[in-house]
Amino acid sequence: MLIGVTHTISDPEKFFAGAQELLGDLPKGLACHQVFPAVDGTHAHCLWEAPSVDEVRSLIDPATTGIAENDYFEINTESAIGLP
Secondary structure (H helix, E strand, C coil): CEEEEEEEECCHHHHHHHHHHHHCCCCCCCEEEEEEECCCCCEEEEEEECCCHHHHHHHHHHHHCCCEEEEEEECCCCCCCCCC
16 A cells, blocks of 8 residues: 655654664565655655555654654555656
8 A cells, every 4th residue: 555644844854864764674564665855844745655554654653753743644546646
């Protein structure tokens, strides 16, 4: 399943440093395909592949507590444009 995550980031420096660490050691079955950060670092959109939205949420939320608010959604692949 493909999952979109929209991050509203209050501490870009900590968020992106933590993201590099987190993405370097993902659990089996989870993949982050794309990260689209805003120029100022206060927002980012990410494309994940995982068995469920909850698996992505359980990985990201603890790592971003206090530095980002995250919104998760399953992507409608039949209506999507430009997916890998």
